[in-house]
Amino acid sequence: QVQLVESGGGLVQAGGSLRLSCAASTRTFSSYVMGWFRRSPGKERDFVAAISWSDSSTVYAGSVKGRFTISRDNAKNTADLQMNSLKPEDTAVYYCAANYRSPRSTYNIYSAYGYWGPGTQVTVSS
Numbered sequence: 001q002v003q004l005v006e007s008g009g010g011l012v013q014a015g016g017s018l019r020l021s022c023a024a025s026t027r028t029f030s031s032y033v034m035g036w037f038r039r040s041p042g043k044e045r046d047f048v049a050a051i052s053w054s055d056s057s058t059v060y061a062g063s064v065k066g067r068f069t070i071s072r073d074n075a076k077n078t079a080d081l082q083m084n085s086l087k088p089e090d091t092a093v094y095y096c097a098a099n100y101r102s103p104r105s106t107y108n109i110y111s112a113y114g115y116w117g118p119g120t121q122v123t124v125s126s
Contacts, residue, residue: 002026002115004096009120012086016124020081022096022117033099034072034079037110038092038122045095049081050107053100059107064090086124093119 008020022034035050049070050059058070069082079096097113099106106112 002032002098004098004115004117006094006096006117006120009094009122011123011125014086014088014124014126016086017082017084018086018122020083020094020096020120020122022079022081024077024079024098026077026098028100029077030074031101032115033102033107033113034070035097035099035107035113036070036079036081037095037097038090039095039119040089040092043092045110046092047108047110048094051079052104052107057104059104061108083122086122088124088126090122091124092122094122095119 003025005023033053036048037045039045047061051070051072067085072079096117098115099113
């Protein structure tokens with residue numbers, strides 16, 4: 001069982017930055033793919049970014065590529081999402097997710113993740 005808790009959400013003006021952090025409670029954190037998803041009101045849960053368990057390679061949704069950066073610290077059991085140049089359309093509840101040694105082809109599929117945090121609200125004002 002893996003428990004995930006997000007932090008770092010809040011209200012920011014367009015063009016600003018936020019850093020989200022996900023803390024995981026597991027002794028085998030380094031074996032988990034870590035992903036970030038988001039859900040805006042009335043929309044499905046969309047993929048944002050993921051980082052590999054094996055080589056820390058990353059995958060991004062096209063809408064955030066070049067603005068967001070995902071990273072992980074296996075010593076601290078954390079996965080962070082640095083969000084720069086934020087836009088009002090980035091407003092959403094952001095969720096951290098984890099999956100054990102899953103293949104790269106599943107990184108952007110929310111149903112492939114077995115563990116989820118409760119989410120943290122990010123609001124970008126125009």
